[in-house]
Amino acid sequence: MKRVYELVGAPGHCEEASFTWDAWMHVNGIAHAQDVTEDLWRRFQGDSGKTRFSDLEGGDMDARYDNLLCGRYPMIFRDRHASMQCTAMCWGLACGNGWFPLIDTLCAEIQRHVDAAQAPAVVAVQVKEKFGALRFYTTGGG
Structure with missing residues (x-):
């Protein structure tokens, strides 16, 4: 069964979600995570005042977004x-x-x-959605 979620409304806090996230980080050995909620909130907020994350299912990214990412991050x-x-x-x-x-x-x-650490370039080798999650595979880096 494929699940597609649409989040509508302002960011908030949920104890159950925090517990689940903390447990997932522990199980997967993640020591630090950066919350990008506010950044995504600003980017997604449209004319309607609703924040929509509804276009997460399959298919390839449109050429306009593909080209925009390639233009912004030519090394990656x-x-x-x-x-x-x-x-x-x-x-x-x-x-x-x-x-x-x-x-x-x-x-x-x-x-x-990469710029701050003067590390070797990180290069994307595959970016895909699989089982409702984003997979971002790279080579290089420090």
């Missing part, structure tokens, strides 16, 4: 049009348009870290 997506022998990025971003703000935020943070 430098292999976007390379051959399939080199990268899975040759098939594009295999996720819906609703993932754009999260990928944009992720890439901005990756690039900020």
Whole structure:
């Protein structure tokens, strides 16, 4: 069964959600996470005043968003049009348009870290939605 969620309304706090998130982090060995709720809230808020995260299901990202990400983060997506022998990025971003703000935020943070640490470039090798979750595979970095 595929689940698609639509969040409507202002960000808030829920004890059950915090407990679940903390448990998930513990089980998966995650020591630190950055809350990007406010950033996503500002990016998604539209004319209606509702925040909508409803375009998260399958399909490939539209060319306009694909091109925007490649333009903003040319080092991360430098292999976007390379051959399939080199990268899975040759098939594009295999996720819906609703993932754009999260990928944009992720890439901005990756690039900020690489620049600040003078680390080797991080290069995306595959970006896809699978089982309702975003998968972002890379090489390089520090």
